Amino acid sequence: MSGNDQDLLAGLEAMADATLRKRLELMLAARGAFDQELTACETLDDCQRLKGKYVGRDGSLASEAMPAMRGIPVAHKQTLGAEINSIKKTWEEKIKARQIELEAARKKHTSLTDQWDPTLTPPVPARGALHPLNRLMDRLVEVFRPLGFHVEEGPEVETEAHNFDGLNIPEDHSARASSDTFYLAAHPELLLRTHTSPVQVSTLRRVAHDLAARGGIRFLAPGRVYRKDEIDPTHSPMFHQVEGMLVGHGIGMQHLKGTLEYALRALFGPHTEIRLRPSYFPFVEPGCEVDVSCPLCAAKGCRVCKGSGWVEILGAGLIHPNVLKYAGIDPGEWSGWAFGMGVERMAMMLSQTPDLRLFFENDQRFLKAMGGLD
Amino acid sequence: MWIERKVLTQEVPVVAGLDTRQLCELLASLGFPVDSVTAREGTEALDVDITANRGDAMSHRGLAREVASKLGQSLEPIAVPALQEGAPAVEVRLESPACPVYSTAVMELGTGATPQEAQSFLLALESTPKRLPAVDASNELLHRYGHPTHAFDADRIRGGVSIRWAKDGERLVTLDGVTRTMTGQDLVIADEAGPIALAGVMGGDGTKVTETTRRVLLESAWFDPKTVRATARRHSLHTDASHRFGRGADPAMAPVARDLLVGRLQAWCGAKLVSAWTVGTIPVVSISVVLMESLLTRVAGEPLSLPDAAEALKRLGCTVEVKRDRLRVMPPSWRHDLTIPEDLAEEVLRLRGYEHIPSVLPPLEGPPQPLSQDYLKRQSLARRLAHLGFHQTVTYGFVSPEMDQQTPGPLGQQAFDIPEGRILANPLGLDYSVLRRSLVPSLVEVAKRNLKQGQREVRLFEIAPTFRGLPERPVESWTVALVWAGESWDADPESRAILVKAKHLHGILKDVLRPGTPQNVHPVEDDTILTAEFLLDAVPPPDERIIPAYTPQSRFPAVERDLSVTVPTDLAWQAMHRAVQDALNRTALTDLICADLYRGKSLPAGTKAWLLRLTFQAMDRTLLGEEVDGWVAAALAAAESLGASLRA
C-alpha cells in the first residue's frame, strides 16, 4: 500500500456513514479488476457491458459512489474526492479508447471481406451513338450558325422543275436521263432529288417576295439525295449532301472565299489553307472547286491527298443569274454564292473509312466506334 | 482526255520550261485538273479533265491556247497549206439546218504509210493507229486541233451525197459493226442508197477506208451540238467526234481542218487532190456581250483595270472594245460558252488566278433566322435516344415490295395510302423499288444482321421520312423508329442480364412521346426483336419558355403508407390508380404507385397481389397520424370496391 493509498484510507476511516464508506471502498478496490476486464473486452458489446458495470448512468460503481462523495469529511475532500473523480474519468477514457480500437478493427475486417475489386467492370449506363454522317452534318450547321445561317429542307421526292429546270440545267443534260435519275412510275414528272440544290429553288421562290425585308437570305440544306449508281465501295444510290447558299447585295467571289475559309478552318483547324480552282456547274457562274490543305498530313503529302497536300472538298460558285431569275429574284439587284458538299466523301476522308457501304450497313460496333454521343 | 507533252510544246513552246508538276498546277489553275501523268512512247501523257462547257479545250491546240493566254503569250497561227477550192467532184446537198457548212475534197491516194511520229502520238493518247493514212490523219487532226473529220471510200459511195434527217426505221451498220435503226431526229450523211454515216458521231461500215481504198471523199463539217448529243445518247454511242461536236465545235475550222487533212495525205502518202470545195456557209454568231466595270468589280471582290481585263479576253480570242465603264466583247467562234457578262468576268478572274481573289466575310444585311422547331426536335430527339443507349442508323429510303408489306407504318399515317404511288419507274432492282412507308423493316433487317454477328444487345433508331402514296404525289412525313433486341446487361458481374421485353420499349416511349400518345410497340421474330414507330409529331416540341413557371414544393415531411392487397387477376392498374386517386382527390396524396407485384400459388385462385404505396405531403403543415390513417382507410375502401381485399 502506497503512501497515497494510506491517505485515502485515512479519509475513508474518517467517514461517518458506513454505507457511503462502503461504496467508495468498492470503487477503490475495483481499480485492478477494471484493467483486467478491459483487456478481456473483445467486442463493442463487451465494452458496453463494462461501461454499464463501472461508469453507466444507473447501478454502476461510479454512479453509486458519486452521491457518497458528499459524506467525505472536508479534511479529506482534497485527496479522496479527487481520487474518486479521477478513477471515474480514467475508466471512461479507457473504455472509449478501447471502443475506438475495436471499431477500427471491425471496419478493417469488413473492408477486407467486402472490398470492391476496381479492376472489375462497374455497372455502366447504356450508351448509344449518333450516326457519323449525321454528326458531320450537325457539325457543319454548328460551324455556319455564328454567321447567321439557318437550315432549310425540302422533300426527297422532287419535281423535274426544281431539280433541273430551276438550276439552269439544260433540257438534254445527261443527268436527267433515266440511267442517272430515279423517276416515279405513277408520276413521270417526279423524281428522287439528285442533289440538295432543289432546296435552293424552293427556298428562293418562297422568300423572293420579301427578300429585301429579310435582308437577303443565308442557309444550309443538309439532306439525303439519290442517284442511280450501283452499290460498290465508292458508290451508293442514296447519299448525303450539304448545300450552302447566300443571297445579298454585291456578293462576289471574295465572300465565297471568306466564308469557306472561316468554315473550313473551324472544321479542320486554324492552320487550314483553302484553294479555289475554276470549274463548271450549270447553276453557278463563275464556278469553282475548293480544295483544303490535307487535314491528315498537315499538307506534307500522304495517301489521302495522293501526295499533293490538297484534298478536293466541295464545288461552289456565284449563283447563275438564271437561277435567281427562275426564282423571281432580280439578278441586277441581288447576287449570291452557293456550294455543295458530299457528306460521305468528307466522312470517308476524315476517318479513312475504306468502304462507303459501311455507313449504310449500320454494324452497331461501327456505329459505336464512329458515332459518339454529341 | 489525254494530252501528249511534245505536241503541246510544239503548239506553245514555253511549256518546255515547265516541269511536270508546274504544268499540272498551271492547267489546274485554269480549270483543267490533271488526273494522272504517264510516261508513254518516250514522252509524257497527261490525263486532263475537261468540263462539259469547254468543247474548245478538247485538243492540244485548245489547251495550248489556254496556257499561252495565262502566260501572256499568243499562239502561232495554224500553218495551213494553200489550197484552191474548185468545182464539186460529187454532188453534196445540205438538207438540214443542223449542218450549215460542209467542206470536202476528193483525193486519189498514193502509196505510203502513216509516219512513225504520228503513230507514236496516237499511241501516247491510247489511240491505236490503223496504219491507213486517211484514217490516222483524221484522228491525229482531231486530237491536235479538236475538229473531227472523216474519210469515206469514194468508190463505195453511190451517186450524190446529202446531209439530211434520217427516215424513221432507216438502218446503218456503223464502223463498230453494230446495226443502228434511226429515227427522224438522227442527222445522217446519205448517198442514193441510204445513210453512210451518223453525222458527227460515227461513219458507216460500208464506206469505210480500207487497204484497198483508192479514192477518198473527205468530210470536215459543223453539226448542231444538240442534234449530235441526242443521237449519241439515243444510240449509246459516245465517240471522240460526238464529244467535240456535242459540246460545240468551231465552225470556222471546217475548211481549215479539211485543208490540213489534204496536206497530211499529200505529205504522208503522195495523195493527189482531185477537187476541194465547200457547201453552205460558216454560221456566224455575232453576239456581243457587255461587261460592266461594276459587275467585274463585284464578282472579283476588288476593282480591276478594264484595259487589263480587255487584254486577257483578247488573248483568249475575243474582240474587245474598251469603253469608259464597260467592255463590249465578241467571243471567238470556238467559245460558245461565253454568253453572259458573268462568263466574261470568270475568264478575267481565271487568267488572273483565283488565288488573287480576296477573302472577305459577307456582311449581315438582316437578322439571322432561328432553326426550325422541326429540325431542333429531330436534333434533340436523336441525342436523347443516343443517351438512352440507342444507335442512330441510316438505311435506304427504298425497299423491296415484300419488305414494304411487313409493317403498316407509323400510327396516324396508315390510312390513305396508294402503294402504286410509291413505286419507282427505274429502280436499281426489285430490292430497291418502293419508297418505304415504314422504317421498321429496314431496322429489323439491320438488327438481325447485328445479332447474327454476335451482338448480345441491339438498340437502334432511325429518324427519316416515310412516304405515303396519294393521287397527286407521294407525301413525306418525318418518322422515328426504334428497335430493341437481345438481352440487356449493365456489365456489372453482380447483376444479371435480362431479356428485353416490350415494357422496356414502352418505358422509353413514355419518356419521349407526348403524354397520352398511343404506343405503337410490336414484337417480331417470336418476340425477340421489339419495334416501335411513330411520327415525329408525337414528340413534344422543345419548351417555349427558357425556364418554366415556378411551382412551389412542400417543405414539410412526407408520409409514406403501404397497402398490401389481393385483386382479381384481370384488374388493370389504371383502374385501381384512378379509383384511389378519385377517392383521395381532396387529400394530401402526392403519389400512388404499385411498388410490388406478386403472383403465386400461395394466393387464392384468380387473384394477384399488389403493394400500393401512397405518399402524402401537405404544403402548409406536418401531417397528423390520425388524418393519414383516415385517408388510407378511404383508399382501401376504394380498392375494395374493385374487388381488392387486404392481405393478412
Ligand SMILES: [Zn+2]
Ligand atoms: Zn495528306
